[in-house]
Amino acid sequence: MDARNNKPSELEIFREFLKRQGMRYTPERETIIKEIFSTHEHFDVDSLYISIRQKGLRVSKASIYRLIPLLIKANLIEEVFFENGQMHYEHIYGHEHHCHLRCQECKRIEEFSDKRVAQIEEDLQRRFNYKILRHKLEVIGLCSECQKKSNSS
Ligand SMILES: [Zn+2]
Ligand SMILES: [Zn+2]
Incomplete structure (x- = not known):
């Protein structure tokens, strides 16, 4: 339940x-x-x-x-x-809304949320006089495992 x-x-x-x-x-x-x-x-x-x-x-x-x-x-x-x-x-x-951090090599995905993203939305709302409906934040990188692999080769 x-x-x-x-x-x-x-x-x-x-x-x-x-x-x-x-x-x-x-x-x-x-x-x-x-x-x-x-x-x-x-x-x-x-x-x-x-x-x-x-x-x-x-x-x-x-x-x-x-x-x-x-x-x-x-x-x-x-x-x-x-x-x-x-x-x-x-x-x-x-x-709950969350953002994504993705490894470019092995395709694993970490989900995260961060209050600062909501603050950016509020800023944008004021600066551009927008009613914000949603956002998407995708960050691409190399996970720790894949960094080890690319260092050893
Ligand atoms: Zn990886
Ligand atoms: Zn997700």
């Missing part, structure tokens, strides 16, 4: 969202969404497709590609970074 108990689930939110858009909540859509929200991992379309197929379930990749923009519009997931020709996504609903 987690602190999200009294909040509607991702499925409920999405079902409502589809209804408002006049779209149908199909079993295929449900299969994809359940897979997406079964873990809090960053995912891309290929990895999602493979894990659904490994469970013996049938969905088409095209359906996944069509579903993702809807999940973004419903504020359930967000684009995180683009790598190897694939956009990677993560859940945002019910999750």
